[in-house]
Amino acid sequence: MPPLFAVCAADAGVTALLGSGPVRLFPFGDAPENVAKPYAVYQVLNGLPENYLDEPPDVDDWSIQIDIYANNIPDVKGVLNALRRALEPHCYIERLGGTSTEAATNLKTTNFDISWYYPTR
Template sequence: MYPPIFLVCAAVPAVTAVLGVEPVRLWPFDSAPAQGDDFYALPYAVWQTVGGSPENYIDTTPDIDSHTLQVDVYDLNASSARGAAEALRNAIEPHAHIVSWRGESFERDTQLYRYSFDVDWWVPR
C-alpha cells in the first residue's frame, strides 16, 4: 500500500554514499532527527505522500495504487543538496516517475539549503 522509496534508495550505492548507512538518512515526513540528536547528520532527505488514488475499474477492484510523493533534500550548501537529490533521482527513476521539480530554497531557521521534487509511484496491490 505504500511506495517502496526507502527500500529502493537504500539499495543503491550512490545514495548510501551521500546519505549514509545505519541509518540511511532518508526519513519519512516529520521523523528526521533534530539538530543535535544522535542520528542527525547532513545531507539528509525526507519524503511524504502528498496525493494519490487507486486505479478504479467498473467491473473489478483496483489492482494498483498511485502515490505522489514529495522528496526534500537538505544540506549546508546548495551544491551538496543538489548532488544528493541527483543520487535519489537516479535511484528512483527506474521504478517511478519524477513529475515535478519544486525548486530550491534556503531555510533561515535551520540555515540549510533545500532541493525538492515530486515522484509518481505506482504500487501493485
C-alpha cells in the same frame, strides 16, 4: 505504499551521500534533531487507486514529495541526482521544486515529487 526507502537504501549512490547506518532518508517529521547533513525526508501527498468498473483496483498511483536538506548547494544537487537515479527506474519524476535557504537553520533545500504506480496485490 511503494518501497521508496528500500529502493533508496539499496542504491550505492544514495548511501554514499545519505549514509547507511542509518540511511538519512526519513518519513516527514521524523528526522532526528541535529541529524548529520545532508538528509532527506518524504511525505505522501496522495494516493489514487486505478478504479475499474468490473473489478477492484490492481494498482495505486502514489504521489510522494521528497525534500532534501544540506549545508551547501553542491550537496543538495548531489543528493537530488542520486535519488533521481535510484528512483527513476521505478517511478516518474512529476515535479522538480525550487531551491531556497531555510532562515532558521541556514540549510540549503530543494524538493521534488514522484508518481509511483504500485500494485495493490
